[in-house]
Amino acid sequence: MSRRLVQNFRGMRALVALGPDRNRAVLLDTLGKLGLEAVPVEAPLGGETADGAGLVLFDADAGEGELLPWLPGTAPVPLVAVIGLETPSRLQRAFDHLPCAVLHKPVRANGVYTALFFAINEHRRRQELAASLRALEARHGARRFVIKAVLRLMERHGIDDEQAYRRLRKESMRQRLTVEELAVRVLAAGPPGSSAAAREA
CATH class of the missing domain: 1.10.10 (Arc Repressor Mutant, subunit A)
Structure with missing residues (x-):
């Protein structure tokens, strides 16, 4: 079954849950140029902050403990993991949240649109598959x-x-x-x- 892919992200609210460094600055600038409302927030992301978000980019390297306010695999919005340290434990922690796309540090402007494209369309596909599965069940x-x-x-x-x-x-x-x-x-x-x-x- 063919589906229309989302290619324009203008007006979408994107939360950028990274520390105040060059990676966050590049993301905020690039997301703004793509027409998104880019909002810098503290990492790890708090539950009240996530309300109204259409997309979350989160720092997979952020400290210890929970990265996101949702149980692993239950995020209601597309997730993009921003990864710098490729240690198995950090990757596992990020992977448990089932991000739909990945960006590598140092973040460069020319990879951001691709990450958004995959994240948003993959999230839609997962939602459609989940709805089909519920209907079948x-x-x-x-x-x-x-x-x-x-x-x-x-x-x-x-x-x-x-x-x-x-x-x-x-x-x-x-x-x-x-x-x-x-x-x-x-x-x-x-x-x-x-x-x-x-x-x-």
């Missing part, structure tokens, strides 16, 4: 209702399982419902012979 959980509804229709109409499923699918299309939604309605209609059951499928 919901449908999978609802399959048991479909099975029960097929059995109910077999009993009600004296038909086999294929005929019952075809009837369920045809009626779901007529009512513009998913098969799973109609199955729940069929089961809610009551046992065969009830007045409510007679009105379903």
Whole structure:
């Protein structure tokens, strides 16, 4: 499935969680030229500061302890890790937050747009995949209702399982419902012979 990629970041609020050094200065200047509202904040980043951010660039080398206010892997915005020290422990700490892009120190202007492009579009892709997975899990959980509804229709109409499923699918299309939604309605209609059951499928 093709998707439109975000290529223009104008107006986006970017938090730059780095100490006051040349790397932060280059980032603030470059982000400003790209049309973003670049806001310098203290590293590591505090939770109240992160409100309203559209993007966070964080210093993967910053001290000890937590780098970001979110649990690892749960950041609601795209993350760009700015890395200078390539020690396994520091890399692991940054990696646990699942950044969508990386910038190396010393930061240069000519790599910033690429990092933004990958971070923002990869974050969107991850969100879409997560939403698809949730939808699949919901449908999978609802399959048991479909099975029960097929059995109910077999009993009600004296038909086999294929005929019952075809009837369920045809009626779901007529009512513009998913098969799973109609199955729940069929089961809610009551046992065969009830007045409510007679009105379903």
